[in-house]
Amino acid sequence: MDSKKLPETVTNDKFTRIPSDDLKRLLHLAYPERWRLTVALGCLVVSSAVTMSAPFFLGRVIDTIYMNPAQDFSSSLTSLCTVLCGVFLFGAAANTARIYLMQSSGQQIVRNLRESLFSSILRQELGFFDRTRTGELINRLSSDTAVIGRSVTDNLSDGLRAVAQATAGVGMMFYVSPSLATFVRTQDSLAEATQLAEERISNLRTVRAFGKELAEVEKYVEKVNHVLMLAKKEAVLRAGFFGATGLSGNMIILAVLYKGGLLMGSEHMTVGELSSFLMYAFWVGVSISGMSSFYSELMKGFGAGTRLWELLDRKPEFPLNEGVVLRPEQLKGKLEFRNVFFSYPTRKDAPIFQDLCLCVPAGSVMAVVGPSGSGKSTLVSLLLRLYDPDTGTITIDGHDVRDLNPYWLRSHIGTVSQEPVLFSCSIAENIAYGAADPSSVTAQDIHRAAHIANAHTFVQSFPQGFHTVVGEKGVLLSGGQKQRIAIARALLKNPKILLLDEATSALDAENEFLVQEALERLMQGRTVLIIAHRLSTIQNADAVAVLDQQRVVEVGRHAELLGNQQGLFRKLMEKQAFLQAAHKHVLRE
Numbered sequence: 001m002d003s004k005k006l007p008e009t010v011t012n013d014k015f016t017r018i019p020s021d022d023l024k025r026l027l028h029l030a031y032p033e034r035w036r037l038t039v040a041l042g043c044l045v046v047s048s049a050v051t052m053s054a055p056f057f058l059g060r061v062i063d064t065i066y067m068n069p070a071q072d073f074s075s076s077l078t079s080l081c082t083v084l085c086g087v088f089l090f091g092a093a094a095n096t097a098r099i100y101l102m103q104s105s106g107q108q109i110v111r112n113l114r115e116s117l118f119s120s121i122l123r124q125e126l127g128f129f130d131r132t133r134t135g136e137l138i139n140r141l142s143s144d145t146a147v148i149g150r151s152v153t154d155n156l157s158d159g160l161r162a163v164a165q166a167t168a169g170v171g172m173m174f175y176v177s178p179s180l181a182t183f184v185r186t187q188d189s190l191a192e193a194t195q196l197a198e199e200r201i202s203n204l205r206t207v208r209a210f211g212k213e214l215a216e217v218e219k220y221v222e223k224v225n226h227v228l229m230l231a232k233k234e235a236v237l238r239a240g241f242f243g244a245t246g247l248s249g250n251m252i253i254l255a256v257l258y259k260g261g262l263l264m265g266s267e268h269m270t271v272g273e274l275s276s277f278l279m280y281a282f283w284v285g286v287s288i289s290g291m292s293s294f295y296s297e298l299m300k301g302f303g304a305g306t307r308l309w310e311l312l313d314r315k316p317e318f319p320l321n322e323g324v325v326l327r328p329e330q331l332k333g334k335l336e337f338r339n340v341f342f343s344y345p346t347r348k349d350a351p352i353f354q355d356l357c358l359c360v361p362a363g364s365v366m367a368v369v370g371p372s373g374s375g376k377s378t379l380v381s382l383l384l385r386l387y388d389p390d391t392g393t394i395t396i397d398g399h400d401v402r403d404l405n406p407y408w409l410r411s412h413i414g415t416v417s418q419e420p421v422l423f424s425c426s427i428a429e430n431i432a433y434g435a436a437d438p439s440s441v442t443a444q445d446i447h448r449a450a451h452i453a454n455a456h457t458f459v460q461s462f463p464q465g466f467h468t469v470v471g472e473k474g475v476l477l478s479g480g481q482k483q484r485i486a487i488a489r490a491l492l493k494n495p496k497i498l499l500l501d502e503a504t505s506a507l508d509a510e511n512e513f514l515v516q517e518a519l520e521r522l523m524q525g526r527t528v529l530i531i532a533h534r535l536s537t538i539q540n541a542d543a544v545a546v547l548d549q550q551r552v553v554e555v556g557r558h559a560e561l562l563g564n565q566q567g568l569f570r571k572l573m574e575k576q577a578f579l580q581a582a583h584k585h586v587l588r589e
């Protein structure tokens, strides 16, 4: 059968059958908590036994009252009730302990799951993040993990109790399968809505700048309406199902009363026996609905699990911490791109580089220029091994970066980008982030780096100095200030190789001078690849590489390249000079 034609059936099938591998994985998660869970199960047995014996003993109590109306039954009633009271207290204590143990181990399992999931997410190659939405990952981390945690503990214990209390009614469980498929889809659309909200909130400045709040609210409303529609469908199915089970429970009790009444009339049954029977019938009803909701909860667990396992098991395309580590004296910093062909994994049909070659001698400064979109930033990503070339090699001192340990590689490459990303913590912590071991960085190290990066004065002028918290992505700082913090961070890393992306945004003259001076200090004694926008940077570089048509079309010193009348570099410079002149002209008017 062609399974492609039946997506719905396939989805339903996936969630109505209990996949044995998934069951194993769920149980495996619970393994570290086995002792606590075993004690909890013991408590469950005790409390269930007490619960199940209650109707029997309560029947006895009723019989004691009704069967001996003439005699004095108060002493036997008192002793029976005292014993029962003790038994119920014991049962309640066991139940309390069970709930506590189940909940705490559930939380522990959720915690462990979140830890491994987060580390698995952070290990993935960048291409994975190009394809996967942030909101979806956040949803996996927060809600799916909690669903799974509940399904291995709370639900498992409730479920076991339900199974123990009623062996009948297994068939009823399968009633719920349609509502399960609906549930899984509800979760997915919720993830979509969350993703939209997350992206817009984190980029609120852009939303506000374009005055798009209302439009964004409309988009979000559309998504949550979809969630609501699915949730309503689920509610109808649930309502129908639980309404039906409630009705069947009542019908059972009515039938028992009718038949029991007749039996009592013919003196085949005592009133106590009938009461016990009724209570048992009631319990069977409760247990059946308990079992069905257990089944649906467990299925939710499997649904969430399937998505989580995928993420947990996903092997990153390249390793994080394996490969060759060079000795410090082996690392000189010579960079070479040899016949590199590259396209981004999400856009394989759009080649960025075709047969690109470029060599940067150790300790030299190479400025890269080229039209927008020519791949300047991509060169940086390839050197950092955020992506691998499709063919060709990239080497550092003759070693293919694919053979080098990516951790080691990145720890010897410093980067400062146009819009440096700072974390929402203090300035001191942001600077220390550059060091291999931030906890060993002293306040003096931070102050020294800030001095060299021309950041010390402005940081000290803040009331809280280096303890000032910079806000999400550093929004509380100006562009030039962020750059200088990023330079201080790169200084603490002390890398052999520097990859710089010069800011295009116009800084005021003083800020520009301070950033420029800090950058020059940072560049000293290192191999530098700089995406250059300023004429002074291009003029001072040891060589300039011009990117165009998916390759390096010209390399040479600034003066040499300008000498080539037909060259792209000259054209680019003329255009820039023209633009600058036009800009000045506009300003003067």
Ligand SMILES: Nc1ncnc2c1ncn2[C@@H]1O[C@H](COP(=O)(O)OP(=O)(O)OP(=O)(O)O)[C@@H](O)[C@H]1O
Residues within 6 Å of the ligand: 130, 344, 345, 346, 347, 352, 370, 371, 372, 373, 374, 375, 376, 377, 378, 379
């Ligand atoms: N993560 C990505 N996934 C898919 N395509 C990408 C990705 N990043 C960049 N691109 C594409 O690759 C091409 C080169 O981008 P890149 O950022 O390297 O150019 P650039 O020369 O640095 O541009 P600019 O000067 O405008 O910053 C562009 O067409 C861009 O759309």
